[in-house]
Amino acid sequence: MSEWIEIGRLEDIPVRGARVVRTPDGEVAVFRTGDDRLFALDNRCPHKDGPLSEGIVFDHKVACPLHNWKIELETGSAVAPDEGCVRTYPVEVSAEGVVRLCLAQAAA
């Protein structure tokens, strides 16, 4: 079962930035990269729970604002030699610019 929810419009998310979606299970950070791709991850760094949504976004990565761990937005894994992983979620944008997030069927 997958459940897609509308969360807003593409232009609501700054380029090389992120916005937060608050859910009963915690925050999800929705990133928009320089090449206009979207990625959604738990808003908690695997290191010390830093809010990833506030990090500097570069390529398809984000640097955690607390201790500068780099996280791959596509997989949620920390960039070596750091180790750890955050959960990722499917996210898509329609032709009309509406952003949808899938929380129910989360990728591992």
Added chain:
Amino acid sequence: MKEKLVLIGNGMAGVRTLEELLKLAPDLYDITVFGSEPYPNYNRILLSPVLAGEKTIDDIILNDRAWYEENGITLHTGRTVVKIDRRNRKVIADDGTEAEYDRLLLATGSHPIVLPLPGNDLDGVVTFRDIHDVERMIEAARKYKRAVVIGGGLLGLEAANGLMAQGMDVSVVHIADWLMERQLDPYAGELLKRSLEERGMKFIMPAVTEAILGDKRVEGVRFKDGLEVPADLVVMAVGIRPNVDLAKSAGLYCERGVVVNDTLQTFDPRIYAVGECVQHRGKTYGLVAPLFEMAKVAANHLAHLGYARYEGSVTSTKLKVTGIDLFSAGDFMGGEGTEEIVMKDAGHGVYKKLVLKDNRIVGTVLYGDTVDGAWYFQLMKDGTDVSEMRDTLMFGQHHLGDSGHGGENAAAAMADDMEVCGCNGVCKGEIVEAITKKGLFTLDEVRAHTKASASCGSCTGLVEQILAATVGGDYDASPKEKPLCPCTDFTHQQVREAIRERRLTRMNEVMRALDWRTEDGCPTCRPALNYYLISTWPAEAQDDPASRFINERVHANIQKDGTYSVVPRIWGGVTTPAELRAIAEVAEKYQVPTVKITGGQRIDLLGVKKEDLPAMWADLNAAGFVSGHAYGKALRTVKTCVGSEWCRFGTQDSTALGIQLEKVTWGSWMPHKFKMAVSGCPRNCAEATIKDFGVVCVDSGYELHIGGNGGVKVRATDLLTKVATPEEVIEYCCAFIQLYREEGWYLERTAPWVERVGLNYVKQRINEDDEGRRALYQRFLESQKYAQQDPWAQLAQEASEKKKFIPLKQVV
């Protein structure tokens, strides 16, 4: 289709070049590697500890087979290339394997020299070069007792030490009058000999070997003077010779080594060569540090970047015999035109010699206490004028005054469980283990793997010492001027100059003009570029919030739990009951959990939720406050004492001057945070002499102090000058800030900046050049027109900006 690159020689130099190349251009080549030995790339310099039984072969593998696979590299081990067909651009191995190339990299290393003596082909005569040799020695040590090592140099002594550790009775034969004559002077050689003798090593020297005796297996050694000694194992460790056989047979020009130019190309421009097989500007190298420098340059050219040049290396040596500390570099013998500073303490087995020429270190030998080896070596490489520290030079770096904590502790003397990095809780033992187990050679690698010195950086000197002590002369000392970040090879200085001279006003222009390797930059270069752009072109350049650290984006300090702290500006630290009441009301209204007085005499409201920030700012704005910039690379606070208005000792109105300074300079973006203070008399209650810019009032005027720091590394200020009026204080202060803004590197505080450019330079620009000072002052005021707007008011009023502080969506 990809180009084809073939590497001949699967050793440290060649594979390091591939690693550097993959960093620069991961997808440029199909790579094939040929290695004669049956192993993947291993750390040849750690063969001695393997022989001594301190490490296993697995410990010293640098790149396992999985690494080659992950990088799509075809690896042929146990296959020796026997022919290079330059016309058809292919190489052929001894088993018939062929590989075509567009570019070829030779890293064939060197051969151990085998003395042309009768009996040199007997069983039990070995050299000391590769894993196979080590295995033969370990096997011999199991069955036999007596070993003779020919050669009392670095390699011979390491072999002898290893064989002793394996239980053999070892004699070292040496041709010269003292040991390691190419690295040590006679005195140090004698100390070394004595301490090795104490461990049971025997020496036959000076002696020239005439023959190796025996029928099938070695039985003894005979010398020119007729003396014969029995032996079951003979190790020849008399030196190495660049392996040029293949290059020669391919018609490449060789002398002692394969001759290469500064781009590491041989006489065939498609063929590059690195490592011990190379002869560059008449020199050959047998240590690892130069090989790595070559690898960087060769990779730069193989990656089609084409601007790096190899200009030769200065090398140092360290003996890898556990328990013996020995360091040597440069012209350690001295001679005509040189001076020597010598310290001898035979009782403690300590000997230190520095050779100086024109007040610069040109060589050093250290025995017994090598803690400062890396430091002397750096002074030598940098050509630093040591006349001012000559008196204390011999006692080492920690005897130089005013060095704070930066490298004060002697790394070698530290116990393994002593903490090195206080930020990340990393002990010496962990760092040493990471260096040896993971084969790390650079500070950056140690930072990435251990996090030591990766936060505040105050232990960097110590970590570098540990690195140098652990890997010795093979330590890849970081260059003085480093590239800004891994996205570019240009330094901060070069980037700044390019932005100014080529009138670059946008970040993507800079990245394009300077051939940035990444599309998006990285968290290191983007904030730096953003600062350089807005400080160089205040009117033209557009600030890029996405390239700022979160604190400067939301104008508050992020805390460990993701909340923020808010500090309203309180000019000069002087406030009123009404202001305090307003702050108290805001604190209660937003349920601020902690209210704290800061070190800079301001009030910190901690634990504020991000979505509350805009409303809180609006309330603070309404009460007359603006942002305190406690979060920014900008003017933080001006700390003051009460001065002549109240204090019975005060000489001037320090609070009024502090307020005035703060009102002129607030809001300006700088390379790093900037703190000021004004003290009303020389008792200096505002601690102005550890600030970036400090004013100490005296009866006759104002002393201006610069470049102080009370943080990571305590540094007292330097006196810039003394002026007579508050107007002059303002002008000098703004001119100083502007000079720092224009010429400091991003994240460089004024303390290291002043040390880098020199106090005299700052005095010249500010004190002696009246016109220049006024121009700096004017440029500062001009840039303030764009900077001095309260970011709180701006953000709190713009609806589109305010939105970014709240969640995009609340899912229930």
